[in-house]
Amino acid sequence: MAKIPKVPKTVLPKPPRQAVPPPPPYVPLRARPVRPQRTNLPNQQSPPHPSAQETPIAPPGTTRSDRLKQVWDERPRVSDIKRLTPEQLSAPTHQNRMNKWRQWTLFICGMSAFGMGLYGMQIYVSLTTAPDENAVPDDLSDRFDKEADGYDEKVSMAETMLFLNSRRKALMQKVRGHVLEVAVGTGRNTPYYPTKQCATVTLLDSSAPMLEVAKRKWKETHMEYFSRVFFKHQSAVDPITPPYGAQDGYDTVVQTMGLCSTNEPVKLLHSLEAATKEEDGQILLLEHGKSHYEWLNSFLDRTAPNHALTHGCWWNKDIGKIVEESGLEVVDMKRYNFGTTWWVELKPRKGMRKQLEDAAKEEVEVAVQKSWSWWSFWR
Template sequence: MAKLPRVPKGVLPKAPRVPPPPQLKPFSPRPAQSQPGPPTLEDRSVPRTTAQRVWDERPKAADFRRLSPEEMKAPQHVARVQRWRQWPLMICGIAAFGMGLYAVQMYVSLTQEPEGVEVPEDLSDRFDSEAEGYDEKVDLAETMLRVSARRKEMARKARGHVLEVAVGTGRNIPYYPTKQCATVTLLDSSAPMLAVAKRKWKDTHPEYFSRVFFKQQSAIDPITPPYGAQDGYDTILQTMGLCSTPEPVKLLHSLEAATKEDGGQILLLEHGKSHYEWLNDILDKTAPNHALTHGCWWNKDIGKIVEESGLEVVDIKRYNFGTTWWVELKARKGMRKQLVERVEEEMGVGKAPTAQSRSWWSVWR
């Protein structure tokens, strides 16, 4: 068999040279750095917001202990520290501007005396027109004076059958511990205010809506407890209610008549006179205009009102130069029965029928 001729060496193409695979270096933890390094694979897997990234880049106390004096003088480190110093200054500046603006507005509105207008003692009708925008009007003031925190603290004490008087738009509703409450009765004389409170309760505690009752009446009138609480309410709450009633002592007696004598509690959060006479002079001067605008007299002596009522005082605390009063009261033994009998006598309940008031069927006896 004939042999095939060999192919010359220069004719065949050379095979491409394949580079060897790269050798992986053993993993070693990254040393601590004074400046944040590039994001790792783990960081890339978890999305972070801009605020989180900025917060992670903040100067830490460990950086100042670890860095040398030369590193602390580095332009990058100095720029980072200066950038973070701007945040507290900016926040304090905005807060100071807001407080100053609020103080100026309050001063201008309160120092304007109502000319030619006689301010009545009872201004409860003012709440009907302010119901829808009331929360927005008082939010800033109550936050700055920590009244909202006091509301939350007081509402947490509610238990058993609960009555809240002067509920207004229901500013205490978000803080109610519904698991501690058998029933809740919300009472106010203003129908528009009560409508806002009803809507707020339905949005906040929809699962508890079947055990809450809404009553439109004055708290001075007799208050009928719900079924199961014939002995009275276990807890009665009132926040900023004595300032808007012309008969505060009679109101406290009405609350006492509705309170359970054994273990019942009356909790009040009110604003009134201060510890200081100079502040009381300001409150007295601005009270008529404030009452004409907001419907409440904020210069009442809460301590004197409580003393005249004769209720048993459990605790009294005062905040905000003494103008915010926290009062815990207790019903007196035997007074509930006396007050109920007195009210029934004034209303003519239980009297024997007279000759003029006999029914038509009495002649057949």
Template sequence: MHATWLGRASFRTSKPLITSRGVQSRASRQRRSNPITPPQPRKQFNPDIQRFQERYDKKESAAAPHGIPIRVLTFMGITVLAISTYTGYLYSSYQQEVRKAQALDIPADVSDRYNSTASNFDAEVDLSEKAMGLGKKRADLIRLARGDVLEVSCGTGRNVKFYDLKERRGTDEQGRAAILGCRSVTFVDLSPQMVDIAKEKFNAANPEYTRVAFRAQDAAAVTVESPARAHTGKGHYDTIVQTMGLCSMPDPVGTLRHLGEITEPEHGRILLLEHGRSHYEWLNRILDNLAPLHADKHGCWWNRDIGAIVKESGLEVVEEKRWHFGTTWRYILRPKHSDQS
């Protein structure tokens, strides 16, 4: 009997465990959802690298408490140092130039400088005029010239290419009937060398144009001569042009008054493009400090108050515009006694 019980027990334990259909054990589900991956090799641990990284992190956190990388801070520091050094150099150079300028005794009349600078004048001013856009400002002003035209302080003829030499009837900017273009052009400058250069430019650009004259003459004493008088017999010009000339004249007020006297009284105009004092006093101080040195080298007093000169001349202001911190002035003037039209 005892043996029989043992046999039955052995038989029961040898039977496989049968589970219900559709039911899986938790372990079986985990094995199917998480397939077995091969073991990964263990990373090599280097204590020296870890200690270096810890020291580097401490330095960065100490040097850059706000999260700015130390490399960025280093670059910023070098940049600030370079800028401050360059600024100091500029200031030191400026102070040296001021001391040199204040030691000079320069007369009011510096127009004789243009005789020696005529050959290099265009090369010296080209870059600055392009940077300031003065070419377009010259063109816009000269476009207004009409009839018998006189240009004083013509220099090397930087306005030559902008003249409209085809006189014709048309309408002005207000839509009124007017004569457009130039009937004749006369170029005047105190420097014979500059007049020669202006003449070469004009003849090269307009070889067939004959109603033109060139004279080495003081603008304060210029007279109405041929070709204007030859064609009309009148004693005035319809348009008088001057660009960058008041800065070099010993008596700019007297010169403007004289130009007003030889301008056609009814519809004549005086066109000015000048440079002088600024809207800002800090810039005027710089111009004043360096004015003697600039006048001695370039024959130009760049710190003159163009507005005050125009007002004192007694001419009537038709239009006034300023650019470049107020240092570039454009005026359209006419004789004070002319009738309103």
């Protein structure tokens, strides 16, 4: 029996390949518009969510201060709100904008109230547990050795509330040439140094732990200038030797919050005068002390012993009287914060540098002679 032939298969031609379109250009996530939320109501378009508005991208050269200024200029004003209609006032975009600014206002007010309450509690404790002034030792340097690591955190809130950071920054803009900073502490002036105006910088403090923190902070802040910075561990009352190139004295001597920590403030100013260049040298001080008002001075006097035991400084000293007793020429003097913050610019007297150096040498010779005895022959 013959086989039935098979029907031949028909091979269909393959369709031509279509060109794959190129991928769309990449758009940053921040610049992508967000789709409005859908609602279940038919034939009703819901208003876009406030977060759906495109966030403007700042131009490349915009600084942080410019961005903050732009945000501040966009704050809701009373004059603008009065021009809005009731529908615009109830719009989600306007409500979201108002809520954002209310949150920031409440947060700032809450933090300020918390800080003031905490500070008031510390003052109350100081007043109720105030020790006798005679019980406070003359040498309080061990307080700085113990508080070196946590000193910045302890005083940061108080200095921020008193606007001392801006005072420090403005004071440091005046430094130039060979600079000596006395009582440097943990280096709270370090971020404000105009290094391009400084030939060398000498940082001096009697507390080794605090000077170590200042050294670490300077290395992190001004690494490129670290080779021209000298660290001296000594008392500012002792004679200070300037670096090479500044044999006539330092061009600028800076001290912030240092007179309160020594029991010989006049001698300290004389030591600073002896280290300053006589021709055009300058001494810049930022101190805290007595106020314009007697009620505040009485409060400072009552709390001074406890504050000295805790922080190592007397905040009720009369800075003006100390400067007057030193005899230095006053170039400028300003007072802030009810008169408790003193800004003082001094100028060294002509011929006093040589006299003060000779007097310091005589004191050293007298101390050596007193330490000599006939037992030296038997050594």
